[in-house]
Amino acid sequence: MIGPFSIARLPRIVFGAGVVKQLPDLVAAYGSRLLLVTGARSFRASPHAAPLLAGLAAQGCTIDTVEITGEPSPEMVDDAVRSFGGRAIDVVVGIGGGSALDAAKAIAGLLRPGNSVMDHLEGVGPETPYRGPATPFIAVPTTAGTGSEATKNAVLSRHGPDGFKKSFRDEALVAAVAVVDPDLLAGCPPELIAANGMDALTQLLESFVSSRANPLTDALALSGLAAVRDGLLAWHDGGAAAAAARARMAYGSLLSGVCLAQTGLGAVHGLASPLGAFFPIPHGVVCGTLVAAATRVNIAALETRAPQSPALAKYAAVGRLLSDRDSREARDDRARLVDLLEAWTERLALPRLSALGVDAADVPRIVAASRGSSMKTNPVVLTDDEIAGLLAARL
Numbered sequence: 001m002i003g004p005f006s007i008a009r010l011p012r013i014v015f016g017a018g019v020v021k022q023l024p025d026l027v028a029a030y031g032s033r034l035l036l037v038t039g040a041r042s043f044r045a046s047p048h049a050a051p052l053l054a055g056l057a058a059q060g061c062t063i064d065t066v067e068i069t070g071e072p073s074p075e076m077v078d079d080a081v082r083s084f085g086g087r088a089i090d091v092v093v094g095i096g097g098g099s100a101l102d103a104a105k106a107i108a109g110l111l112r113p114g115n116s117v118m119d120h121l122e123g124v125g126p127e128t129p130y131r132g133p134a135t136p137f138i139a140v141p142t143t144a145g146t147g148s149e150a151t152k153n154a155v156l157s158r159h160g161p162d163g164f165k166k167s168f169r170d171e172a173l174v175a176a177v178a179v180v181d182p183d184l185l186a187g188c189p190p191e192l193i194a195a196n197g198m199d200a201l202t203q204l205l206e207s208f209v210s211s212r213a214n215p216l217t218d219a220l221a222l223s224g225l226a227a228v229r230d231g232l233l234a235w236h237d238g239g240a241a242a243a244a245a246r247a248r249m250a251y252g253s254l255l256s257g258v259c260l261a262q263t264g265l266g267a268v269h270g271l272a273s274p275l276g277a278f279f280p281i282p283h284g285v286v287c288g289t290l291v292a293a294a295t296r297v298n299i300a301a302l303e304t305r306a307p308q309s310p311a312l313a314k315y316a317a318v319g320r321l322l323s324d325r326d327s328r329e330a331r332d333d334r335a336r337l338v339d340l341l342e343a344w345t346e347r348l349a350l351p352r353l354s355a356l357g358v359d360a361a362d363v364p365r366i367v368a369a370s371r372g373s374s375m376k377t378n379p380v381v382l383t384d385d386e387i388a389g390l391l392a393a394r395l
């Protein structure tokens with residue numbers, strides 16, 4: 001039975017080893033005044049930077065640059081909009097990890113309107129509807145994790161006890177083009193491969209069991225999960241198969257963004273919002289350390305309170321897919337999924353929350369701040385006690 005669904009806007013997607021060479025031509029379609037948003041290090045130090053900048057210069061592009069250090073804050077976005085809003089920028093190109101891409105996306109959204117991003121941020125401030133116009137945005141990821149190149153939201157953070165980690169979200173913010181070149185991922189250190197890869201895995205899993213999943217996103221989520229199964233540990237471990245493995249992860253990460261933009265996420269991302277705001281923990285590390293425990297709690301809650309939920313069969317299907325085994329009993333396949341996620345968490349050395357500065361006294365306020373947009377599409381409504389138990393299991 002295929003029910004009604006709709007698929008929101010996606011970027012034009014250009015995928016493959018070496019496709020970054022097409023970037024000057026892709027930029028030219030939008031004009032010659034370019035704002036380049038990068039992270040602080042990786043891309044500028046990579047062998048791809050010089051030929052790309054030369055190619056853009058050869059086309060007569062004028063290039064202004066913004067470097068994003070760490071996770072983007074509303075102030076970074078507003079500063080860039082103030083600095084470059086008057087320069088008639090034709091196109092914004094973001095090259096980097098999720099932080100650089102999210103910053104670029106928000107800056108592209110506000111260069112022309114010129115107002116503060118705080119006007120639009122979900123859950124803080126006036127939440128004024130965004131009316132655009134957005135400047136065309138080209139997203140070029142250099143990590144495999146967030147899928148930001150395919151989504152309509154930019155996550156911005158303010159850290160500390162009154163901190164937040166919230167989205168500026170609008171369909172007009174979706175990149176015009178996503179240029180996904182697995183070669184740009186070469187040189188990614190193992191701890192980033194682990195954390196970002198577990199983020200992609202979590203996003204695929206949470207999209208697949210989301211209460212807003214549909215047959216089209218299900219097909220994409222399963223394809224992405226198979227790629228993560230074959231790519232994550234192989235890339236992390238290095239060796240001869242690493243190039244093929246990182247292409248699989250670039251693909252899986254892209255699909256995780258495509259899916260989450262349609263379906264929303266779940267409990268892990270509901271908790272990632274306050275955890276990432278209250279503590280200086282990278283997003284992928286939060287996801288990686290919680291995904292096994294959250295999956296265990298979700299499955300137990302569904303088995304007791306919603307045994308007819310389609311999410312139960314889906315968890316079993318992911319257990320079979322990731323383990324490449326079929327135990328003929330859905331309950332056993334689900335148990336195998338949790339075991340496998342726990343084994344990957346250990347193998348990829350994701351730290352426990354206590355090692356990241358979280359202790360038992362913090363749990364109540366994390367639980368209280370966890371019911372943002374992601375938690376609303378979790379396949380079952382978890383109680384406060386269940387969420388607290390999930391956190392306690394990873395302290």
Ligand SMILES: [Zn+2]
Pocket residue numbers: 146199200203269283287
């Ligand atoms: Zn995520």
